[in-house]
Amino acid sequence: MLTATVNLDLYRYEIHSLIKEFYPEETVKVEVTAPETEMPAPFLSVFFAPDAIRIADRRAEAAEGEDLSRKGRACKTALKHLLYEVLCSRTGRTLPWGELIGIRPTKIAMQRLDAGDSAEEAASYMQRTYGVSRGKASLSAAIAEREKSVLSRINTKDGYSLYIGIPFCPTTCLYCSFTSFPAAAWKESIARYLQCLRREMEQAATLMHGRRPDTIYIGGGTPTSLSAEELEVLLDSVADCFPVEGLLEYTVEAGRADSITADKLKVMKAHGVSRMSVNPQTMNDRTLQLIGRRHTAAQVIDAFHLAREAGFDNINMDIILGLPGEDETDVRHTTEEISALGPDDLTVHSLAIKRASRLAEWIAKNGMPVMVNTDATMAIAADAAKNMGLFPYYLYRQKNMAGNFENVGYAKPGKYGIYNILIMEEVQTVFAIGAGAVTKAVFPDGRIERCDNCKDVATYMENLDEMLARREKLFSGIAEQEGNSKK
Ligand code: SF4
Numbered sequence: 001m002l003t004a005t006v007n008l009d010l011y012r013y014e015i016h017s018l019i020k021e022f023y024p025e026e027t028v029k030v031e032v033t034a035p036e037t038e039m040p041a042p043f044l045s046v047f048f049a050p051d052a053i054r055i056a057d058r059r060a061e062a063a064e065g066e067d068l069s070r071k072g073r074a075c076k077t078a079l080k081h082l083l084y085e086v087l088c089s090r091t092g093r094t095l096p097w098g099e100l101i102g103i104r105p106t107k108i109a110m111q112r113l114d115a116g117d118s119a120e121e122a123a124s125y126m127q128r129t130y131g132v133s134r135g136k137a138s139l140s141a142a143i144a145e146r147e148k149s150v151l152s153r154i155n156t157k158d159g160y161s162l163y164i165g166i167p168f169c170p171t172t173c174l175y176c177s178f179t180s181f182p183a184a185a186w187k188e189s190i191a192r193y194l195q196c197l198r199r200e201m202e203q204a205a206t207l208m209h210g211r212r213p214d215t216i217y218i219g220g221g222t223p224t225s226l227s228a229e230e231l232e233v234l235l236d237s238v239a240d241c242f243p244v245e246g247l248l249e250y251t252v253e254a255g256r257a258d259s260i261t262a263d264k265l266k267v268m269k270a271h272g273v274s275r276m277s278v279n280p281q282t283m284n285d286r287t288l289q290l291i292g293r294r295h296t297a298a299q300v301i302d303a304f305h306l307a308r309e310a311g312f313d314n315i316n317m318d319i320i321l322g323l324p325g326e327d328e329t330d331v332r333h334t335t336e337e338i339s340a341l342g343p344d345d346l347t348v349h350s351l352a353i354k355r356a357s358r359l360a361e362w363i364a365k366n367g368m369p370v371m372v373n374t375d376a377t378m379a380i381a382a383d384a385a386k387n388m389g390l391f392p393y394y395l396y397r398q399k400n401m402a403g404n405f406e407n408v409g410y411a412k413p414g415k416y417g418i419y420n421i422l423i424m425e426e427v428q429t430v431f432a433i434g435a436g437a438v439t440k441a442v443f444p445d446g447r448i449e450r451c452d453n454c455k456d457v458a459t460y461m462e463n464l465d466e467m468l469a470r471r472e473k474l475f476s477g478i479a480e481q482e483g484n485s486k487k
Contacts, residue, residue, distance in 0.1 A: 001027045001028075001029060002023055002026045003031060004016075004028070004031070005032075012030045014080055014101050014102060015079075015083065017102070017399065018080060018099065019087065021101075022093065081099060083099075084098065084099035084131060095131075096133045096135070098131025098132040098133070099130050100397075104396060105126070105132070105406075107425070108130075108140070110147065112126075112144075113141075119142060119144075119145050120141070123141040124137070126140060143395050147424075147425060150416050151422075154418070156422075156428040158211060160208055160213055160430070161213055161214055161423075162242065163218075163431070163434075164201075165179065165219060165435060165436055166219070167181055168220065168221050169222040169225055169255075169256065170182075170183055170222065170259055170295075171292055173291050174292045174362060175320070175353070175359040177352075183222070183226075186457060189461070190230055191233075193461060196460065196461050197234065200433035204433065205242060207471070207472065212243055213247065214418065214422070215248055215249040216238065216247060216249075216419075217251045218234070219251075219253040222256045223253060224255065224264050225256070226264075228261065228264045228266075231267045235267060235268070247272070248418050249274055250272055251274070252275075253316075254268075254276050254277055254279075257295045257300040257303040258294065261306075262306055262310065265307055268310075274314060275312075275345075276314070276316070277316040277317065278307060279316075279317060279318035280297065280300040280334070280337075280338070281293065281320045282297075282319060282334050283337035283338065284333060287323050290324055292358075301341065304317075315345070316345035316347060317343040317347070318346075318349060319334055319347070319348055320349045320350075321351065321373045321377045321405075322373030322405075328376055331377045331380050336384075339388055344390075344412050345409065345410065345411040345416075346381075346388070347408070348378075348382075350405035350406060350407060352398040373405055382408075390411055391410060391411065391412075395408050426440060426448055427442065429478075432453070435453060435455060435460035436453060436455040436460075438450055438453070439451040439452075439474070441474055441475065443477070443478055449474055449477075451471050454467065
């Protein structure tokens with residue numbers, strides 16, 4: 001156990017996260033020792049026990065005469081900088097993403113590009129300011145440039161995107177921390193769930209005043225855990241409520257190979273779905289069994305060919321690096337199998353061990369498995385993407401990722417996942433419906449407000465009216481601000 005002691009209850013999250021990046025296998029505790037009123041006003045201190053690392057002598061100082069809360073950001077940056085230096089010298093290591101915690105790398109790169117920097121200058125800024133490695137800084141700047149070019153073709157102000165959550169899956173993966181319920185156990189409730197979604201769609205169409213969505217993304221869960229008939233009901237509802245003809249992108253995240261059939265693909269194609277996914281996560285059968293996916297690599301190959309035969313020319317595949325027991329040979333095998341298929345889009349995830357997942361329990365029970373996500377495995381995936389003619393176009397990091405790495409989406413030019421970029425850059429409203437979905441409403445002044453749906457399916461269906469009312473209130477706030485700005 002590592003304990004950091006701070007004398008101000010600010011930045012607890014950042015301090016905890018940064019220490020954890022250096023000591024992923026340790027339990028890290030951040031304690032506050034003194035009430036804030038006893039703080040020597042403009043200073044922050046961090047002491048470590050039991051080794052008594054001390055950074056208080058090098059204080060993160062607020063400008064004279066200004067209180068800490070007003071100088072919060074400057075203090076936070078200075079504190080993180082000091083802490084990062086101490087941790088580097090203590091461990092003899094640097095991190096690929098330096099001291100970046102809780103900030104999206106591409107957001108920083110995007111801000112620099114908007115301010116007139118070249119991609120090269122934006123990358124240098126990230127290296128200088130946050131200690132980000134040259135490779136990661138250049139990757140962020142290249143992705144930001146690609147995102148900017150996609151966003152420049154979208155009317156983010158008047159458009160919006162729609163997310164529909166289908167929280168059912170054939171089985172639950174070991175690492176899952178999403179809203180997912182076993183499809184077989186909920187079979188009898190699916191019709192009612194689809195009716196609830198219909199009511200939410202009708203509300204979305206009303207609250208968006210007939211505005212045209214730019215993208216629709218049906219995710220989960222596993223949308224194709226619905227039967228072909230249920231899928232048809234769902235996609236008919238979408239077509240009744242929204243003009244789907246002019247969509248820039250219409251995605252169904254089919255995901256699990258064992259849920260993809262020719263009938264379902266036919267329904268999707270007939271309703272104008274333009275992008276879909278077949279997600280293996282790994283092409284090693286041993287690992288697939290271990291992580292509880294209950295399908296084989298051969299089924300992934302069959303599902304992919306079935307999707308191509310059904311006419312899908314924009315297919316995404318997801319893989320995860322750092323899965324239990326996998327090493328470079330396994331990752332190479334996965335990328336070779338995927339390269340032979342030639343998807344249009346490949347998302348490379350670094351395994352994130354969420355506290356709520358069965359994987360966290362599994363680790364506690366079985367000890368730390370071999371979870372090797374390294375520069376070498378990341379490079380194997382990046383090289384495979386490059387050789388398939390795919391370019392990195394979106395990137396995000398999560399807490400507790402194996403090896404302080406990142407998730408990167410690669411795609412063929414012209415096939416970049418627009419919804420993925422929009423959700424990352426938060427430049428337009430995403431109206432999200434279904435259990436566990438989170439609406440992010442962008443106000444005219446740029447403020448973003450969230451509105452969460454209940455995660456539990458039964459609670460979601462029982463409390464639909466309450467959720468609709470909350471969202472109506474949120475959107476009436478936007479309408480009011482729009483009205484005021486026109487006056
Ligand atoms: S397919 Fe995705 S949502 Fe479903 S159980 Fe696996 S990780 Fe969770």
